[in-house]
Amino acid sequence: MPSTTEAEARTASAPAGAHDGPVTLINKFEVDPARDEAFRELWERTSRYFRERPGFVRLRLHRAVSPDASYRWVNVAQWESLECFQAAHDTDEFRRLVTLHAWREFPSSPALYEVVLEHAAADAA
Amino acid sequence: MPSTTEAEARTASAPAGAHDGPVTLINKFEVDPARDEAFRELWERTSRYFRERPGFVRLRLHRAVSPDASYRWVNVAQWESLECFQAAHDTDEFRRLVTLHAWREFPSSPALYEVVLEHAAADAA
Numbered sequence: 001m002p003s004t005t006e007a008e009a010r011t012a013s014a015p016a017g018a019h020d021g022p023v024t025l026i027n028k029f030e031v032d033p034a035r036d037e038a039f040r041e042l043w044e045r046t047s048r049y050f051r052e053r054p055g056f057v058r059l060r061l062h063r064a065v066s067p068d069a070s071y072r073w074v075n076v077a078q079w080e081s082l083e084c085f086q087a088a089h090d091t092d093e094f095r096r097l098v099t100l101h102a103w104r105e106f107p108s109s110p111a112l113y114e115v116v117l118e119h120a121a122a123d124a125a
Numbered sequence: 126m127p128s129t130t131e132a133e134a135r136t137a138s139a140p141a142g143a144h145d146g147p148v149t150l151i152n153k154f155e156v157d158p159a160r161d162e163a164f165r166e167l168w169e170r171t172s173r174y175f176r177e178r179p180g181f182v183r184l185r186l187h188r189a190v191s192p193d194a195s196y197r198w199v200n201v202a203q204w205e206s207l208e209c210f211q212a213a214h215d216t217d218e219f220r221r222l223v224t225l226h227a228w229r230e231f232p233s234s235p236a237l238y239e240v241v242l243e244h245a246a247a248d249a250a
Binding site for chain 1: 183243
C-alpha cells in the first residue's frame with residue numbers, strides 16, 4: 001500500500017480472519033525535516049489517545065538519522081491483541097483525530113505485524 | 126530511498142557527522158508470501174553474524190498480518206552506537222553475506238533511526 005493522506009487509510013488493514021497474540025503497528029511518515037516540530041506536536045496529540053486505550057503496551061517513535069530515508073518518522077507500537085487495536089480505531093474520537101486537516105501534510109503508510117522472532121545480545125538477555 | 130536488490134545498498138546510509146547514543150536499524154523487505162520460508166532461512170543465516178558483533182543490543186523480526194502491507198517482513202534492530210553499527214557493516218564477512226545471490230529475490234529498504242520518545246502503558250511501565 002502506498003503512502004496516503006486519506007483519513008480512511010490512516011488505519012492499518014486487518015487480516016480477514018482472527019489473529020492470536022500481540023500485534024505491532026509499524027506506521028511510517030513522510031515528513032520534510034523543516035517540519036519536524038509540527039509533525040511531532042501533531043503526533044503527540046494523537047498518540048495520547050492511543051496510549052490510554054485498553055491493550056496498548058508500548059510505543060517507540062523513531063526519527064531517521066539516515067539522510068536518504070524514504071520515511072523520516074516511524075512509529076512502532078505494540079498492542080496486546082488485534083481486538084484491542086481494532087477497538088481503539090473504531091471510535092468517534094479516533095476519527096476526529098485522524099481527520100484533522102494538519103495530517104494532510106504528512107502522508108503515512110501503516111501496517112500491522114506480528115513478531116516472528118526476537119534476539120537479544122548475550123549480555124542484554 | 127526505494128527498495129533495492131543491489132548489494133552495496135543493503136546497508137543503511139549514515140549521517141555525515143557524528144551521532145551520539147543508540148541507533149535503530151529499520152529494514153523492510155518485499156517478500157512473496159509463498160517464499161516466506163526461503164526468506165526466513167536466508168535472513169536467519171545473515172542475522173547470526175550481526176547478533177555476535179560488539180554493540181548489538183536486540184532485534185525483532187516482524188511479519189505482516191495486514192494483507193496489503195507493502196513490506197511483508199520488517200527487521201527492527203537496536204545497536205549501542207553508530208560506530209558499532211558501522212563496524213559490523215565494514216567487514217569481508219558482511220560483504221560475503223549480502224552478496225549471496227539468494228538475496229536478489231528480496232528487495233530491501235534499510236534506514237537508520239534514533240528513538241525520539243517512548244511510552245509504555247501505565248501497568249507495563
